[in-house]
Amino acid sequence: MESLVQWEYQGRAPIGGVLLVTPMHLLVFVTVADKKNFSRAAEALSLTQPAISQQIHSLEEYYGSKLFERTSKRVELTRSGETLLPYAKRILELSAAAKGAVDDLSGRVTGRMTIGATLTIGEYILPQLLAEYTKLYPEVEVEMMIANTEEIGEMALDHRLDAALVEGRFAHKTLTLTPFLEDEMLLIAPGDHPLAAKGSITVADLARESFVLREAGSGTRVVAEEVLRSLGVQPTKMYAFGSTQAIKEAVEAGMGLTILSKWCIRKEESFGTLKRLLVPGFTFSRPLWVMERPGQFQTRAVAEFTSLVHSYAYPTA
Structure with a gap:
């Protein structure tokens, strides 16, 4: 094309x-x-x-x-x-x-591929995958679309994507979800927050805190709300942002705490501007998913990408 x-x-x-x-x-x-x-x-x-x-x-x-x-x-x-x-x-x-x-008959892996990904995957995981993929298949032209889970699901239904990786579940009878990576969700505070100085905290310590979360329709937002419910925490205030980077900036500025994937804060943790909070006995993880349309024809370029997603040795975050 x-x-x-x-x-x-x-x-x-x-x-x-x-x-x-x-x-x-x-x-x-x-x-x-x-x-x-x-x-x-x-x-x-x-x-x-x-x-x-x-x-x-x-x-x-x-x-x-x-x-x-x-x-x-x-x-x-x-x-x-x-x-x-x-x-x-x-x-x-x-x-x-x-x-x-x-193209497949000639043994070449060529063509154009449009990949949809949710924000955490698209900004922090997919670039590593694509760097490896383009080394293996340099003749494939790749376009990436980043949006929340609901929007990526609509694009997949609308035949606008060749492959899709999402954080949240998108229920539709013509789409399947297959897990490819386990992701840990972290409770995060500004580096200078009083709770950040503690070795561990209790649920009671969170009672008067505000939270900065993703917007409605985001898989990360759904999981964050599940985390708060499982902790029994009702935030005093809740702010919604459509960007992970904006959330991190807001938390660093002192607007509140947040719940994000471990993949999102590696740089900030190394600089000390964000710190994870530990609640003894509590961990929360979620699967990341490959979204597919059963029966949809896959070019070899798409099939090789999907295979790499499932076999890739993801670095420890």
Whole structure:
């Protein structure tokens, strides 16, 4: 598909007087539907806005129906556009699968792969995996999408991802979750917090503390709430942030305590700006998951990535 993205279509492609619909037309259509904006779609595909408009015009001419309602601020799918969208996504998926199957015959691992990951995995674990993967398969072009578990699940359902790694459970009958790594959740305080000076603390020590947590829809937020319930702690105040880095900055600034993966605070622990709090007899871990669609065709590039995820020797955090 990468060669198609680099080709800027300037007109119609008639053969024997018949206008043909190419994968590029459909890729443009799906991207505009996703971005709801011609300029953002052009930027995402490295095309000009006139080229995007021409592709959509050609599709509308081919199907004999208007696909988008355009306003000054955004574009919305018409009923015809909504009908076409799932077919267009399926055709693009089959086109990529066909290319992958032909590449597999040659023994080469090539192509393009889009990986979705939740924040903790995407920011602290996946970079190590991808460094190893790209050494093994340098011809594969990798794009990474980072969002919370709920958003990654929706992307997987929408056929926008080739592989997905998530922290939380996303219940849907067409998706499966397979654990690939056990993660320890830590109770964390600023380095200069009075509780940080203690060798261990009690649940009573947490009674008057505020907590800084991830936003709703995050797998880390769900687990953090489970930790608080299991401790019997009701925070005096709770703040929500959509970024792990923002949470760490807020905790370092004294806004409260937090509950994060052990992978997130290695640097801060080494500098002493964040410290883990120990409650005797209490530990909390969670699995990290590979999210998959059973029956979905996998190129060799995707299959090798999934295999690496399950076999990789993750460093001790």
